[in-house]
Amino acid sequence: MAHEDNDKPAPATPGVSRRGFITSVGTGAIGVAAAGHLVSAAPAAAQADVVKPGDVSTITLTVNGRRQKLLVEARWSLLHVLRDRLGLTGTKVGCERGECGACTVLIDGQARYACMTLAVEADGREITTIEGLMTGEDLGTTQQAFADEDAFQCGYCTPGQVMAAESLLGTNPSPSLDEIRQGMAGNICRCGTYAHIFKAVAKAADLKRRGR
DSSP: OOOOOTTSOOOOOSSOOHHHHHHHHHHHHHHHHHTTHHHHTSOGGGGTTOOOTTOEEEEEEEETTEEEEEEEETTOBHHHIIIIITOOTTSOOOOSSSSSOTTEEEETTEEEEGGGSBGGGGTTOEEEOGGGGOBTTBOOHHHHHHHHTTOOSSOTTHHHHHHHHHHHHHHOSSOOHHHHHHHTTTOOOTTOOHHHHHHHHHHHHHHHHTTO
8 A cells, every 4th residue: 555755845836825825924923923022022222213103303394485493293294284283274184094185285396195294204305285386365377277277166175186286287397188187196076076177287287388
């Protein structure tokens, strides 16, 4: 009677099966749990890089052309600092997880979600909010184009839409309709005024090219 050779290695199979992946993850979790006591035994210096939520630091931001020196907690978002510390409430609170775009601002000219950016990350950077596009009481070019094309309904998403358009036109002064759609894709309008928004961005591009 033949016997199986248990010492014979199994043939190699390409890739990793779903079951194999789950098994390896489970094994790794057990290993981490078993070695948990090693964490407490680590030298204090190895844990020095961990930042506690309540830790504070001083940062400097240039916001709409004005230099601001602020004492902030490590966990504060740029959105929180702009609205609650500097009073710039044009930047709106939306999903707070980088999906809707209502909090879009410019950081060194590039569109960024303020809710997903820590204030300490923006240290030393130039920030532009919707308020920074105005000259006194006069609307900026892109703001005026949105008003002319009726590119809003409730208006809540409009500041973020305008800032996204500013970023797009800063890098592409003559975008096609497809490029406008792609450039504005990170901003949601729950009222569905996308056709008007796209027209507004195209009009803003035209006005900027003509120096208005």
